[in-house]
Amino acid sequence: MNRQDYRAAFDAVDFSADFEERTLQKLAALRQASEKEQIIMPMNRVKKTALLIAAAVALLAVSVSAAVVWLTPAQVAEELDNPALAAAFEGKDAIVLNETQTAGDYTVTLGGLVSGTGLSRWYEDADETRTYAVVSVSRTDGTPLTEDNYDISASGTFTVTPLVAGYPPQSVNIFSLDGSCASFLQDGQAYYLMDTQSVEMFADHTVYLAVYQGFVPSYSMFSAAEDGTLAMREDVVGCMFTLPLDVNKADPEAVDAFFQETGLFRELFTDEELAAREEETAQEDARITAPGTYGSVEVIEVPGHGLVTTMQAQAAAEYEAFMERETARLEQEAAAGTLSKADYEAAVQEMADSLAGLWDGTRSPTWHANPDDTEILQTQPSAAALAEQAGSMG
Known part of the structure; x- marks a missing residue:
């Protein structure tokens, strides 16, 4: 039954x-x-x-009263109308964890994960191996989660993403791994089904599953130790699980191909290294007083923005085009009633702040191999801003 x-x-x-x-x-x-x-x-x-x-x-x-029955990973897949994945979660290759941690006022449980080819109805004809993980969230005090007190949307209360020790958090995550996260509320609990490219290729490194309040992961949310391990900063609400992957399934060649295809930065920096890079940047900036070429960096003057690098100008132009398209899309959602006015205004303001940050150097683009893809164009604090933050942390 x-x-x-x-x-x-x-x-x-x-x-x-x-x-x-x-x-x-x-x-x-x-x-x-x-x-x-x-x-x-x-x-x-x-x-x-x-x-x-x-x-x-x-x-x-x-x-x-009706008995409270928490859903298993297979049942979560069933609720999302994905019978192939439900069967995979009940198969011999699935890893059942039921590991629980706290994140602020919430209790977060990693139910399980499974990797393979053709496990999902959305990828049944694809050759690509995918990783799926199920996470559930509940209020620690027992208060049921509802649409009124919990945001289950993709940019809502929590973001669920894999991270890999030894690589920058902004380079390897759910966004760069062509991932998505389906979610829903049921019986006072939130359920998330994460779906990304297979993380097994990183199995010779420590692979985490991070659940946190925030959006694109970066150094402002996660710090790196000298041995490459990642940790969530104290001011971030969330938790991190370590995934028990089979080291024999690691694929260094696939990892190399991933970085080559995406063009992502793969070198990891500690807070001390970020601060040192900021000092070098500050010294370089102090010598820039007019348009020209400084080392390998070309500086131009843009009306209204002063002296900027050509890379800054290009990133800002790309983001401005993205912002125009995204604003039009959000306007349509607001007109259709699927997006509230407050959410629309907040999203537009966030994009405006990001654009201003690209021009003044406080933000930098993350990865945007295809500038026309509105799903992947993001920004993050620049090296200068991150080093300043790291310095303020002591």
Whole structure:
């Protein structure tokens, strides 16, 4: 019997109006009789009475309110109409974890993960190996999550992404790995199904699954140690799980191809190294007083923005074009009623801030191998801004 039939069967049971009261009275009577009993009962009778009481309590609990049943990874896939993936989560290659951590006021559980080819109905004809992971979130104090108190959208309360030790968080994540995250609320709990390119190619490194409040991961949210391990900064609300991957499935050649195809930066910097790079940048900036070529950097003067590098100008121009397209799309959503006015204004303001940051050097583009793809053009704090932040952290 599947979960829906199971719950429907309980809902169909017709209990009398005084069922709860009569059951409680019966339990009280059993307790009083037990306390008055002076003769030691045989062990089998003790067990029988305990079982009867337990059964009565369980029946009462079911009758008073619907039983809270947390979904398994397979059931999450079923809820998302993905039977092929549901079957994969119940297969021998799936890794069941049920590991729980806290993130602010929330309890986060990594239910399990599975990797393979053709596991999802969305990729059943593809040759690419994908990794899928299921995460559930609930309020630690037991308050049910609803649309009024929890944002389940892709840019909502939590972002779910893989990260890899030894590589910058802004380079290897759900966005760069052609990923997505389906999510929904049910029975007061939030469920996330993450889907990315297979992370098994990084299995010779520590691979994390980060769940945090924020958007594109960067050095402002995660710090790196000298050995390459990543850690969530103290001011970030979230948690990190370590994925138990088979090191034999690592594919260094695939990793090299990934960085070559995306053009992403693969060198990882600690806070101290970021600060040193910022000092070098500051010294270079101090010598730039007019348009020209400084080392390998070309500087031009743009009306309204002063002296900027050609890379800054190009990034700002690309982002401005993206912003124009994205604003038009958001306007359509707002007009259709699928996006609130407040969310529309916040998104437009965020893009305006990013564009201004590209011009003044406080932000830099992350990866945008295809500038026309509105899904991948993002910005992050520049090296200068990150080093300043690292310095303020002490």
